[in-house]
Ligand SMILES: [Zn+2]
């Protein structure tokens with residue numbers, strides 16, 4: 001039961017709204033006018049079927065009907081009813097959406113999505129109230145229509161939309177490749193995205209399509225292609241193919257090219273960044289092999305340099321290269337020479353990417369520490385210092401100027417070109433003014449004395465091997481080394497060279513007095529590295545030759561005499577047998593033995609050793625077997641050797657005739673050789689444990705070997721040995737487990 | 743069988759003939775009593791051994807690097823004596839056959 005007051009209040013309200021609707025017209029004529037206006041407006045707005053013929057509206061009439069409603073402040077009500085109508089008619093659109101989505105899901109063809117969008121745009125146009133009716137109405141319509149659409153579109157739509165965008169991009173970048181779904185080529189498509197609000201809603205998805213496209217393109221065109229600059233090609237490709245497409249999503253509504261350019265600036269720079277980043281990632285992944293390929297790969301390095309200026313991925317590059325070096329370079333199986341070669345390439349490559357040398361400093365450290373641990377590093381560096389025409393694979397670039405070694409650098413504040421250290425340098429970084437490769441290698445060690453010693457050894461080996469008296473090459477090497485190491489440390493090498501010259505001069509004199517088949521190299525012993533000492537006595541005519549030469553020498557140099565290093569050098573001789581003549585170039589010990597066979601036909605090893613002097617059995621046997629190989633001697637069952645005056649046809653056919661022997665063992669003692677020899681003793685232990693236990697990791701082998709008598713190797717030495725055994729096919733290794741190769 | 747040596751590339755060391763027959767004894771290395779450097783090395787002022795840094799023999803039978811001895815004799819403290827036995831230094835005539843060149 002309502003109170004009077006309430007009744008009165010309702011009556012007043014009703015009167016207010018009546019007055020508003022009637023607009024002060026007499027009677028209810030105003031109210032009648034309102035009804036008519038409502039009917040016209042509502043009919044005009046009513047969401048129609050697409051196929052329906054457009055109703056013939058009188059624009060003037062519609063306009064005035066809306067005016068009436070606005071006057072009555074009934075526009076919100078009309079809007080509400082319009083929205084309600086849209087909701088009620090939504091099933092028309094839903095039906096289409098279902099149909100196209102079903103088609104898409106069946107075929108996977110993004111064209112279905114394209115056509116769906118075009119259809120949705122048709123619906124949008126059909127239901128749109130038209131802008132002339134005021135902003136409130138049209139913006140309310142847009143919001144409502146888009147909300148409806150987004151509520152209907154199934155989750156699969158996003159995937160389809162992405163593929164559709166990709167198809168438009170593909171059409172732009174590879175027009176020849178695919179004709180593409182027809183809707184893709186429809187110029188209305190992008191306007192439709194805009195109308196339906198898809199462009200904004202899926203903005204990041206559209207960008208991701210472009211990113212992925214760039215990534216694929218970079219991989220396809222640049223992977224493994226290091227011998228030409230790719231970054232500029234990629235940028236051309238962006239400008240020619242991708243930018244025209246970018247105008248669609250990002251240059252919407254641009255009226256002039258100028259305007260479009262401004263709109264694209266931000267997004268264009270983002271995509272250019274992505275190109276650089278993708279190429280940078282790729283090159284970072286490939287960096288180890290790029291370095292191997294240097295200098296052919298230098299265009300790739302210049303690209304990487306440019307990318308790194310745009311994308312800050314220097315830490316990633318350092319980390320990747322350090323990891324690759326560890327895995328592919330710094331392991332027992334790699335030759336020291338190869339490690340050095342790659343290190344030198346790394347130096348050269350990183351200098352291209354980063355001239356101040358910060359990257360190099362960070363990458364080089366583990367390599368240098370590893371090299372320092374290797375026993376043959378100095379020897380390898382020295383070997384590469386000495387230019388060798390035959391091997392030709394010197395670490396030193398011939399074009400690089402020869403310069404004195406550079407010590408550790410100190411900041412030179414007087415240097416007008418001084419620059420502050422780069423910010424990622426780190427506290428230990430010392431400005432590495434581009435010093436030459438050799439200085440960098442020598443600086444692996446704290447002292448250069450070791451190099452000088454090793455140089456002497458190498459030079460000695462090479463000088464003693466020279467038979468034709470031509471040591472000009474060595475002289476040139478010494479001249480170059482003097483520039484690098486300074487005169488004083490190489491004084492000793494000077495004396496060695498002088499000995500060579502003097503020997504030749506003395507020999508010329510001696511030959512002028514009494515011709516001799518002997519041409520000795522006479523050395524000043526304190527200026528040569530320690531030579532393998534063995535004092536063998538040359539027998540028979542060989543002794544005569546030595547003595548006569550020594551006599552002639554003393555006649556020429558009265559206050560001096562010669563002391564023969566009989567086991568060194570080589571002897572060229574003919575051996576005339578009953579049915580053949582064998583010519584050979586042999587070490588003196590072999591010559592001594594065969595000379596003894598001219599005394600009698602059969603000797604035991606012990607007899608021979610007794611005659612020649614302190615020679616160990618292995619060496620003696622090796623020398624004898626060399627003659628067996630030549631078919632001159634035959635080993636008898638009682639471990640004696642017999643001269644074959646007549647060729648032994650029954651035995652294996654030995655090639656007779658000339659043979660040239662390079663001295664297989666250098667005259668100068670190598671520590672490493674001795675170690676390798678000793679290591680072989682332990683092989684039978686390793687073989688035994690692998691036979692019994694199957695496969696073992698290195699550290700287990702090491703632990704077990706410690707029980708072997710006299711075993712004192714480090715695990716690194718063991719690793720090197722196992723690696724050598726693997727190369728010989730004795731063992732295999734898989735995931736760190738060693739086993740016998742059976 | 744007949745072995746004919748066609749060519750021999752040999753290696754030898756030169757030694758000063760200081761009149762001792764130590765063909766087989768390389769145990770004691772002969773050093774200059776002044777600078778303690780082996781005779782086949784060179785005196786502290788030289789860089790090249792051999793004829794460029796020769797030896798000198800005294801009547802007292804002591805042998806030195808020539809440069810070392812001359813420097814010693816040049817000092818007042820030497821009183822022109824052999825540094826080993828303090829006898830007046832007299833250089834010995836080495837009995838050398840005249841050489842060809
Ligand atoms: Zn001296």
Ligand SMILES: [Zn+2]
Pocket residue numbers: 784785786787788794795796807809810
């Ligand atoms: Zn001297």
Ligand SMILES: [Zn+2]
Pocket residue numbers: 800802803804824825826827828829
């Ligand atoms: Zn004396």
